[in-house]
Amino acid sequence: MENDTIITDTIDDSEDIHDSGKHDTADTKTALRTINLSVKFFDKLAIKNINIRVKKNNVAAIIGPSGCGKSTFLRSINLMHDLTPGAKVYGDIYVHNEHITDNNVVDLRKKVGMVFQKPNPFPTMSIYDNVAAGLKLNGIRNKSLFDETVEKNLTYTGLWDEVKDRLKSPAISLSGGQQQRLCIARTIAVKPEIILMDEPTSALDPVSTSKIEELIINFKKHYTIIIVTHNMQQAGRISDYTAFFYLGKLVEYSRTRRLFTNPREKLTEEYVTGKFG
Amino acid sequence: MELTEKKFKMPGNIRRRKLVNSVMIILCVIAGIITILPLLYIFFYTTKSGITSLNLDFFINMPKPVGEEGGGMANAIVGSIILIGIGSLIGIPVGVMSGIYISEYSKNITAFIIKFVTDILSGIPSIIIGIFAYGLIVINMQRFSALAGGFALGILMIPTITKVTEEMLKLVPQSIREASLALGVSRWKTVLRIALTTASSGIITGILLAIARAAGETAPLLFTAFGNSFWQTEIDQPIAALPLQIFAYAISPYEDWHRQAWAGAFVLILLVFVINLIVRFVTRNKFSGNQ
Amino acid sequence: MQESDIKISEEISTKEIRSKRKPGDIFFENLTLLFALLLIGLVLFIAIEIYGDSAESIEHFGFSFIFSSDWNPVTEKFGALAFIYGTIVSSILALLISLPVSIGVAVFLSEIVHKSVRTPVSFLVEILAAIPSIIYGFWGIYVLAPFMASTVQPALSSLFGFLPLFQGPIFGTGMLTASLILAIMITPIISSITRDVLKAIPVSQREAAYALGATRWEAIKMALLNARSGILGGAVLGLGRAIGETMAVTMVIGNKAQIKASLFEPAYSMASVIANEFAEASGSLHISSLIEIGLLLFGVTFIVNTFARILIYSVTRKT
Structure with missing residues (x-):
């Protein structure tokens, strides 16, 4: 634990992920990199020097007891802390080899979508308008494009058959699980490259949860996904890599299989075997 | 029974405490009754006196x-509508925009200062706003005008609208704004098209409340709009207004004018009542929706 | 491991992020800021304008303006004492009548009645606050004043006639009637603030009182005592409203610039004299004197309202 400030982003026996300690601009396989990422709320450090690298078209899960900084980490990737009073972000974040301050926040967030813990459809909008919201609010006015986007993304998230007859009814009339899939459809409608998911199933029933897990596995073809979950089984089912956070620090980041069967750190082992947390 | 009473005989001071308790609670109930009594009296008296004179004329x-x-008050009704229209053109943008600033952009201290100033503005007697409009507009135009009256009403509308806008925007969950920002929607579009739209029903009721209040304001119009017994719709001329007409008729010695004044008062009270009813209904829905 | 041991990289500069904002964002934020500043500027401007317009009167009369009760447009002698007296007495009397009733209503609504009664009654009290003052005045002239003349004032005079307060001719209109109308008008304000501050007192406090065997009133009394600075704030706010109230007072106070001990006598208030004389005032000194009364009114209500807000914030901000 003493050397945690220099923990490399992944300590994996297998090949392709290693850390040179420097940012490699020619690297095309990496979707996201953070270097010494820390976040402070007023004077309190919430996460401390996090170094992580996520490969393209992979699912990375982040686990850890509540209050360990999982969500704080996730929300710093698309600069969502912008709105939080007293929040400050330190270090470097690279999204597809571009430093996040190279572009403006709005363009960054188009590339890095986010799905939240509680389904949050826009309450004044219909189902249709919710899916098309990202396009509409970004100034696109093309009815046929909207129609196409709505149908494609609702089909993709498995909602189309359930809602195709009532696209104009308010989004909040849907069930919780449907609302969350609607929010996912809304997120992918703006064609992000990376999707951040903040405990997307924690407010849902088991059936809805398994539908969303299925979606996430399918999503790998098109997107890179970083998912925060408090459910270790979920991480085991859907992710390629898993990061274990504890008290604001990254304890271990390994292939999911390895992290759950043969973790490098004792702390990880205690956590995944249920000794604490 | 007797035994228990003996055993647990209440000490004298407990009996006194219970008596005080009953008396005070009865007094509170009486206070409730004597508060709404004048209201009911005013309401029924105005209705009774006003409704007989209220006709198409x-x-x-x-x-x-x-x-x-x-005869009727057609010119005063149109005058009031024009005055409120001018007032809304001033009060709504300033009120809504400063409400947005407080809720969406300001830090704690600036928010506090602006809210404090808003409270102060709402406490300034309306007649003083009238003097202000007089000094600023009437003096410079060299005559009383609808513009001066509407300007005064607009200032009076600002604090209500600012407060309601801020409060209603605060009720919009932060997660809704985050959802929009996460789609790559810019902040200002998020504020206008997501937060403001979600809060719009509440803000509209607040604007209605401000309009209801402005519609009954008399003092600030006395030496700005001034009143006019003729048909006048030019904004740079003195203009009639319903409350001004009611005032002029109410203090006149003529029975027929009194009846007309009551009719006007009835119209104003009805306006206030209906708007408040709408506000009640909308805000109740808002709160039940959040549960 | 100590937090201070951790070396932190450079901050991802919020300045840098902000500088890359879209022009629309920068424009809109500054636009709303502009309107907010306009609001502050407006209040300052009102104060400056009114001060400037009363300069002539201030120069001419100095402090004697507030110590003289001689108000004569013909001889151009202007002193505001009678109006100041009328405003202060009518407002304070209104507050004295209204305060116990307002607290009673607040307690009645927040602590005693069931929700099914509370909702319609609090709605009615809200309406009471929204009725235009012209209607109060109108009702005051034709209903309240005759009632005062026929019933209330004779009764007071026969019961307490030995006091100078209740002596003299009975007109119906006058100081007492004005105070009563004002009391009706400020009750909704004071009671709604009282309800707000009572709401800010935690329920657990009352429960603790009950647990110690307190009666209902004792528990309520404790809550009221804890909320006292907030209630005082509400009362002061009501006072501010009464001081500035114009139309209703103008219609029932009698409009006679005099200082008399009897509450039955007609009087005059600061706001009323402005309402009555401003439009017809001839001569710049007359107008300037009226505006100086407005300036005094502004100053007093500003101080009173600031005081009230500080008291109210002190209670409601804690929670």
Whole structure:
């Protein structure tokens, strides 16, 4: 634990992920990199020097007891802390080899979508308008494009058959699980490259949860996904890599299989075997 | 029974405490009754005196000269609508925009300062706003005008609208804004098209409340809009207004004018009542929706 | 491991992020800021304008303006004492009548009645606050004043006639009637603030009182005592409203610039004299004197309202 400030982003026996300690601009396989990422709320450090690298078209899960900084980490990737009073972000974040301050926040967030813990459809909008919201609010006015986007993304998230007859009814009339899939459809409608998911199933029933897990596995073809979950089984089912956070620090980041069967750190082992947390 | 009473005999001071308890609670109930009594009295008296004189003539006819029966307040009603229109053009943008600033952009201290100033503005007597409009507009234009009256009403509308806008925007969950920002929607579009739209029903009721209040304001119009017994719709001329007309008629010695004044008062009270009812209904829905 | 041991990289500069904002964002934020500043500027401007317009009167009369009760447009002698007296007495009397009733209503609504009664009654009290003052005045002239003349004032005079307060001719209109109308008008304000501050007192406090065997009133009394600075704030706010109230007072106070001990006598208030004389005032000194009364009114209500807000914030901000 003493050397945690220099923990490399992944300590994996297998090949392709290693850390040179420097940012490699020619690297095309990496979707996201953070270097010494820390976040402070007023004077309190919430996460401390996090170094992580996520490969393209992979699912990375982040686990850890509540209050360990999982969500704080996730929300710093698309600069969502912008709105939080007293929040400050330190270090470097690279999204597809571009430093996040190279572009403006709005363009960054188009590339890095986010799905939240509680389904949050826009309450004044219909189902249709919710899916098309990202396009509409970004100034696109093309009815046929909207129609196409709505149908494609609702089909993709498995909602189309359930809602195709009532696209104009308010989004909040849907069930919780449907609302969350609607929010996912809304997120992918703006064609992000990376999707951040903040405990997307924690407010849902088991059936809805398994539908969303299925979606996430399918999503790998098109997107890179970083998912925060408090459910270790979920991480085991859907992710390629898993990061274990504890008290604001990254304890271990390994292939999911390895992290759950043969973790490098004792702390990880205690956590995944249920000794604490 | 007797045994228990003996065993647990209440000490004298407990009996006294219970008596005080009953008396005070009865007094509170009486306070409740004597508060709503004048309201009911005013309401029924105005209705009774006003409704008999309230007919189509009242809305479409001009005032008749003294001695002639009948006539109406068409010019005053139109005048009030024009004044409120001008007032809204000033009050709504300033109120809504500063409400947005407090809720969406300001830090704690600036928010506190602006809210404090808003409270101070709402506490300034309306007659002083009238003097201000007089000094700023009437003096410079060299005559009383609808513009000056509407300006005064607009200032009076600002604090209500600012407060309601801020409060209603605060009720919009942060997660809704985050959802929009996460789609790559810019902050200002998020504020206008997501937060403001979600809060719009509440903000509209607040604007209605401000309009209801402005519609009944008399003091600030006395030496700005001034009143006019003729048909006048030019904004740079003195203009009639319903409350001004009610005031002029109420203090006149003529029975027929009194009846017309009651009719006008009835219209104002009805406006206030209906708007408040709408506000109640909308805000109740808002709160039940959040549960 | 100590937090201070951790070396932190450079901050991802919020300045840098902000500088890359879209022009629309920068424009809109500054636009709303502009309107907010306009609001502050407006209040300052009102104060400056009114001060400037009363300069002539201030120069001419100095402090004697507030110590003289001689108000004569013909001889151009202007002193505001009678109006100041009328405003202060009518407002304070209104507050004395209204305060116990307002607290009673607040307690009645927040602590005693069931929700099914509370909702319609609090709605009615809200309406009471929204009725235009012209209607109060109108009702005051034709209903309240005759009632005062026929019933209330004779009764007071026969019961307490030995006091100078209740002596003299009975007109119906006058100081007492004005105070009563004002009391009706400020009750909704004071009671709604009282309800707000009572709401800010935690329920657990009352429960603790009950647990110690307190009666209902004792528990309520404790809550009221804890909320006292907030209630005082509400009362002061009501006072501010009464001081500035114009139309209703103008219609029932009698409009006679005099200082008399009897509450039955007609009087005059600061706001009323402005309402009555401003439009017809001839001569710049007359107008300037009226505006100086407005300036005094502004100053007094500003101080009173600031005081009230500080008291109210002190209670409601804690929670």
